[in-house]
Amino acid sequence: xxTSFRLFTxxxxxxxxxxxxxxxxxxxxxxxxxEPAETLQQAVTNLSExxxxxxxxxxxxxxTAMDMHEVHMLTYTLENALEKIQADLGEAAVVLEEVxxxxxxxxxxxxxxxxxxxxxxxxxxxx
Numbered sequence: 001x002x003t004s005f006r007l008f009t010x011x012x013x014x015x016x017x018x019x020x021x022x023x024x025x026x027x028x029x030x031x032x033x034x035e036p037a038e039t040l041q042q043a044v045t046n047l048s049e050x051x052x053x054x055x056x057x058x059x060x061x062x063x064t065a066m067d068m069h070e071v072h073m074l075t076y077t078l079e080n081a082l083e084k085i086q087a088d089l090g091e092a093a094v095v096l097e098e099v100x101x102x103x104x105x106x107x108x109x110x111x112x113x114x115x116x117x118x119x120x121x122x123x124x125x126x127x
Contacts, residue, residue, distance in 0.1 A: 034076025037084035041124040047081040050074050085125075092121040 035050075037043035053074050057067050095118045102110035 032073055032076045034073075034078075034080045037077075037080045039124075040084065040088045040121070043081040043084035043088075044124050044127075046077050047085065050077045050081070054078070088121060089125075092118055095121065 035046050037046055054071065057063065057071055060067060063071070095114050098114045099111055099118055102108075102114060
């Protein structure tokens with residue numbers, strides 16, 4: 001058997017095993033943690049910055065292997081940002097509902113307190 005044929009066969013075997021590995025989420029390991037999103041402001045900042053990076057890569061006519069790696073790496077930061085935003089918005093929605101109900105039931109003190117809590121929680125999004 002020729003060396004080039006053996007090499008070709010090995011590449012095909014590795015490719016097929018990589019495809020089956022990629023389809024199994026349990027077999028995938030994290031390569032990076034990405035940039036943290038400890039606060040809503042940090043999450044929004046990261047979302048804006050890394051969306052810009054993704055947009056620049058997607059604007060290319062053709063993505064190279066290095067481009068694909070960059071997309072892969074920046075998605076970790078985007079996932080962190082979206083997770084934080086989603087969690088904080090869920091909490092803000094609960095507080096806003098409290099403001100809504102308090103406004104319907106004539107509770108100005110609750111409206112004042114919870115309204116301020118809501119505004120503080122969403123301020124980073126409204127900038």
